[in-house]
Amino acid sequence: MDEWQKAVMREAFGDSSGSEEEEEAITEDEARGGSGDRSKRLVPIWEAVVEIRGLWLCTDFLSPQQQSRLLSALRRGLVLFHISHSFDLKAVTDKSQLQKAMRFGNLPWWATELCNSVRDAVVLAEEAAGARLLPPDILWRQPLFDQLIANVYQPGEGICAHVDLMRFEDGIAIVSLESSCVMHFSNVEHEEGREDAEEDEERGKVGKVPVYLPPGSLVLLSGDARYSWKHEINRRPGFQFWEGKELNQKQRTSITLRKLCPVD
Ligand SMILES: O=C(O)CCC(=O)C(=O)O
Numbered sequence: 001m002d003e004w005q006k007a008v009m010r011e012a013f014g015d016s017s018g019s020e021e022e023e024e025a026i027t028e029d030e031a032r033g034g035s036g037d038r039s040k041r042l043v044p045i046w047e048a049v050v051e052i053r054g055l056w057l058c059t060d061f062l063s064p065q066q067q068s069r070l071l072s073a074l075r076r077g078l079v080l081f082h083i084s085h086s087f088d089l090k091a092v093t094d095k096s097q098l099q100k101a102m103r104f105g106n107l108p109w110w111a112t113e114l115c116n117s118v119r120d121a122v123v124l125a126e127e128a129a130g131a132r133l134l135p136p137d138i139l140w141r142q143p144l145f146d147q148l149i150a151n152v153y154q155p156g157e158g159i160c161a162h163v164d165l166m167r168f169e170d171g172i173a174i175v176s177l178e179s180s181c182v183m184h185f186s187n188v189e190h191e192e193g194r195e196d197a198e199e200d201e202e203r204g205k206v207g208k209v210p211v212y213l214p215p216g217s218l219v220l221l222s223g224d225a226r227y228s229w230k231h232e233i234n235r236r237p238g239f240q241f242w243e244g245k246e247l248n249q250k251q252r253t254s255i256t257l258r259k260l261c262p263v264d
């Protein structure tokens with residue numbers, strides 16, 4: 001890692017940035033909350049977001065201990081890049097900086113473990129409830145994900161409405177850490193002022209669907225949720241309400257897991 005990357009790492013994650021050896025110091029079992037044995041793990045609770053086909057929320061995906069282990073591994077182990085997708089830049093309010101870390105290809109072991117935990121959580125729920133959370137071709141593809149992006153948002157920072165880039169396959173997972181937020185989903189086909197906007201109203205395409213993401217939660221987007229709905233997090237003052245109360249904003253970190261489309 002060169003000096004520039006180290007400086008970026010410090011800026012993003014403070015002074016705790018470390019070496020691969022430090023990363024390995026956290027054991028696999030610790031990162032999984034001390035229960036590597038799948039048969040001993042509790043079935044996580046999943047909710048379908050009924051308005052949006054393909055959108056599933058698991059609020060208890062990671063225990064508080066797993067969350068802090070994951071944050072430590074993330075802070076220690078990533079090579080960072082500041083990147084500037086146009087939709088990301090628009091999301092950054094004022095002079096504040098959206099901090100990002102990105103990793104492609106061979107994910108670090110803790111990220112591979114996270115991907116395995118996502119698959120386990122889906123399989124356990126499908127086995128227990130007979131529900132279909134992900135199409136089998138996504139659930140059983142190898143690897144499930146090969147790209148990771150970590151976003152660190154300061155209070156007031158969010159991400160504007162977007163559909164994830166088409167260079168990523170279907171089936172996207174977002175893990176939330178540190179603090180809660182409300183993510184809003186809006187149907188891509190609905191544009192205010194359009195001639196047939198009234199028809200949209202009948203089809204339920206109007207209005208944003210709020211989804212509350214507490215720390216330790218996991219959301220899965222596939223099908224309609226991935227392609228036909230935009231998602232956004234507006235953390236400007238006055239936009240983060242849940243059950244009638246404005247959320248007290250703190251730093252929030254998210255980890256988004258995706259799979260790149262094959263290049264022809
Ligand atoms: O930070 C989040 O929860 C969402 C991130 C996101 O939508 C993205 O990186 O495409």
Ligand SMILES: [Fe+2]
Pocket residue numbers: 162163164231
């Ligand atoms: Fe996204």
